[in-house]
Amino acid sequence: MIYExxxxxxxxxxxxxxxxxxxxxxxxxxxxxxxASEGALLKITRGILGRDVFENEHHTTCGGIAYHTDTIPxxxxxxxxxxxxxxxxxxxxxxxxxxxxxxxxxxxETLETWRNFPELEAKxxxxxxxxxxxxxxxxxFVVHTSxxxxxxxxxxxxxxxxxxxxxxxxxxxxxxxxxGCHYSKMFPSKGVGGAEYxxxxxxxxxxxxxxxxDYPERRHCCGFGFRQYLIKANRGYSLSNTHKxxxxxEPYEPDFIITNCPGCxxxxxxxxxxxxxSQGKTYGENGRGIPVLTYEEVAGLVLGFNPxxxxxxxxxxxxxxxxxxxxxxxxxxxxxxGAKGQDLGCPALPTCLKV
Amino acid sequence: xxxxxxKLMQDYRLREGLNACINCGTCTAVCPAxxxxxxxxxxxxxxxxxxxxxxxxxxxxxxxxxxxxxCMSCLTRCPRKNAPGLVIMALRSLSIDLGYFIESEKxxxxxxxxxxxxxxxxxxxxxxxxxxxxxxxxxxxxxxxEWEEQHMDEVYERLGANLEGGGPGALRKIPDExxxxxxxxxxxxxxxxxxxxxxxxxRKKAEELGLTEEEFSAMLYEQSSPKHLNRK
Numbered sequence: 001m002i003y004e005x006x007x008x009x010x011x012x013x014x015x016x017x018x019x020x021x022x023x024x025x026x027x028x029x030x031x032x033x034x035x036a037s038e039g040a041l042l043k044i045t046r047g048i049l050g051r052d053v054f055e056n057e058h059h060t061t062c063g064g065i066a067y068h069t070d071t072i073p074x075x076x077x078x079x080x081x082x083x084x085x086x087x088x089x090x091x092x093x094x095x096x097x098x099x100x101x102x103x104x105x106x107x108x109e110t111l112e113t114w115r116n117f118p119e120l121e122a123k124x125x126x127x128x129x130x131x132x133x134x135x136x137x138x139x140x141f142v143v144h145t146s147x148x149x150x151x152x153x154x155x156x157x158x159x160x161x162x163x164x165x166x167x168x169x170x171x172x173x174x175x176x177x178x179x180g181c182h183y184s185k186m187f188p189s190k191g192v193g194g195a196e197y198x199x200x201x202x203x204x205x206x207x208x209x210x211x212x213x214d215y216p217e218r219r220h221c222c223g224f225g226f227r228q229y230l231i232k233a234n235r236g237y238s239l240s241n242t243h244k245x246x247x248x249x250e251p252y253e254p255d256f257i258i259t260n261c262p263g264c265x266x267x268x269x270x271x272x273x274x275x276x277x278s279q280g281k282t283y284g285e286n287g288r289g290i291p292v293l294t295y296e297e298v299a300g301l302v303l304g305f306n307p308x309x310x311x312x313x314x315x316x317x318x319x320x321x322x323x324x325x326x327x328x329x330x331x332x333x334x335x336x337x338g339a340k341g342q343d344l345g346c347p348a349l350p351t352c353l354k355v
Numbered sequence: 356x357x358x359x360x361x362k363l364m365q366d367y368r369l370r371e372g373l374n375a376c377i378n379c380g381t382c383t384a385v386c387p388a389x390x391x392x393x394x395x396x397x398x399x400x401x402x403x404x405x406x407x408x409x410x411x412x413x414x415x416x417x418x419x420x421x422x423x424x425x426c427m428s429c430l431t432r433c434p435r436k437n438a439p440g441l442v443i444m445a446l447r448s449l450s451i452d453l454g455y456f457i458e459s460e461k462x463x464x465x466x467x468x469x470x471x472x473x474x475x476x477x478x479x480x481x482x483x484x485x486x487x488x489x490x491x492x493x494x495x496x497x498x499x500x501e502w503e504e505q506h507m508d509e510v511y512e513r514l515g516a517n518l519e520g521g522g523p524g525a526l527r528k529i530p531d532e533x534x535x536x537x538x539x540x541x542x543x544x545x546x547x548x549x550x551x552x553x554x555x556x557x558r559k560k561a562e563e564l565g566l567t568e569e570e571f572s573a574m575l576y577e578q579s580s581p582k583h584l585n586r587k
Contacts, residue, residue: 026525028481028482028483028484029483031481031516031525031526032481032483032484032485032488032526035511035514035515035516035525035526036514036515036516038525039514039515039516039525055523055524056523057521057522057523057524057527057529057530057533058529058530058533060476060480060481060529060533060534060537061476061480061481061482063476063482064482065472065482065483066472066473066476066482066546068425069465069468069472070444070447070448070451070465070468071465071468071469071472071473071546071549071550071553072473072476072541072544072546072549073448073544073545073546073549074366074367074368074444074448075544075545076540076541076544076545076546079540079543079544080537080540083536083540105427113367113371116371117367117370120367127540127543127544130539130543131536131539131540131542131543132536132539132540181426181427181428182426182427185426185427185428185430185431186427186430186431186438188431195431219428220387221387221424221426221428223387223424224424224426225387225388225423225424225425225426226424226425227421227424227464227468228388228424230468230471230472231464231467231468231575231576232492232576232577233464233575233576233577233578233579234461234464234579235495236391236579236584237387237388237391237392237424239495240390240391241387241391244390269497270495270496270497270500271495273495273497274495308513309515311514313499314499314500314503314510314514315499316496316497316498316499316500336502337513338506338509338510338512338513339509339512339513342509344502344506344509344510345502345505345506346502347497347498347499347501347502348498348501348502349498350497350498
């Protein structure tokens with residue numbers, strides 16, 4: 001290996017991530033399946049680390065899933081994006097942070113298209129004026145929320161109550177990191193480490209004491225495929241892609257998986273359940289699955305958040321063995337209680353996947 | 356060049372996504388869809404680049420253009436910085452605009468996608484909405500989602516969400532004035548027209564097949580011919 005060459009490649013993919021003052025927009029998928037992760041992001045950045053991350057109720061979907069299922073025209077999604085940016089500008093911000101990887105890809109793609117075709121940018125600005133009467137503006141920086149946590153990873157490490165270390169063996173936990181395709185496959189220079197060496201999650205894991213697992217299908221898509229998952233008749237596509245990844249990572253015996261895309265977290269959790277129930281195959285220890293966590297959940301655990309406040313009870317692959325490895329206490333009896341402590345029963349148990 | 360090629364070239368995504376393809380096949384080698392379906396993005400880009408109207412029309416009426424998952428892994432690896440995924444998106448848009456999409460089994464699934472996703476966007480301001488993501492249609496969401504669905508309000512409250520509430524937060528109610536702006540955007544930029552095109556083509560197809568809307572929807576959601584699969 002020519003070390004200088006690697007350094008050159010790496011320097012091309014360093015991304016400037018502002019330290020503070022963001023306009024925050026949510027994710028349709030993350031807020032549906034991992035709403036407590038979005039809550040943790042705000043608690044960590046605002047409450048613990050004192051950053052200004054502003055949100056108001058007027059932003060909407062970016063339209064990304066509608067766009068990538070080809071149900072709305074290109075011009076529609078670009079105008080919705082312009083509206084989101086205009087709201088940021090209206091509230092006095094120039095740094096834009098989004099919770100969704102599909103959205104992140106949409107924002108970057110839109111800005112690049114506008115840069116390449118100024119006449120189109122002018123048309124979208126006109127659309128925005130006609131439909132929303134808002135002033136067109138572009139952000140100075142667009143980052144994903146995983147970029148922001150990456151930026152703050154050492155501060156989080158300095159306040160950590162737990163490390164990503166097996167308390168019984170003293171060894172770093174082995175972690176698979178999965179980067180959502182639209183983070184950097186389309187525009188490598190817009191992601192930390194680019195598409196070839198994405199470091200946004202690996203950097204967090206290393207800062208918090210864990211060890212990254214490399215495996216052959218590390219960069220393979222989780223299989224969402226938009227229409228390929230949303231229509232039941234196509235769902236084999238999605239399942240097959242996740243299956244391929246798990247078969248590839250299995251020999252490395254990872255302790256858990258961390259993802260920066262909410263869709264990927266959902267699919268890699270749920271398809272393990274489907275593979276177990278339909279094929280009897282499991283990938284974790286003792287007939288269990290490999291826990292799949294969002295980076296906010298991992299950051300929250302490291303900082304000592306209650307696992308049930310982080311929403312870990314809504315994962316189909318149960319996380320208790322991982323919590324035991326980390327030495328994190330939890331109360332099993334409170335796992336499925338409501339906010340006021342009311343009894344909500346428990347989910348039915350899978351027939352094959354051990355929980 | 357011909358009419359279809361010219362229409363494709365009006366799409367900015369095609370102008371950004373196709374720059375003298377050298378037919379190396381790297382896109383096909385890395386493509387998750389090519390492994391699962393009888394799908395070859397190299398061939399699709401080659402056909403579009405050739406400008407052959409007959410072959411382009413055949414593509415627009417076929418299942419083939421609906422196999423891509425739009426992951427864009429092809430763009431990362433293409434030595435010419437082409438984006439077959441963007442070429443596919445331009446082909447799909449044209450297929451819908453011309454009404455050809457309804458002729459293929461995979462293409463006509465747009466009827467459901469348009470109804471459900473655009474419905475969510477216009478009614479709630481989100482592409483995905485938990486009250487319309489039911490365990491019955493999504494058994495793969497697991498027993499834990501079945502439990503969440505049964506106790507949706509309580510679970511979201513426990514998780515700190517603001518389901519259908521006022522002010523900011525996860526799953527909040529998007530104010531009516533913001534939903535009205537989304538509707539205006541849909542009307543001005545062609546999304547409403549596209550929804551109507553897809554809905555009307557679906558209605559006619561259901562009628563042609565002698566199915567009610569419910570039966571047609573169930574067929575689209577559930578049925579897939581094995582002919583699509585790239586079995587090894």
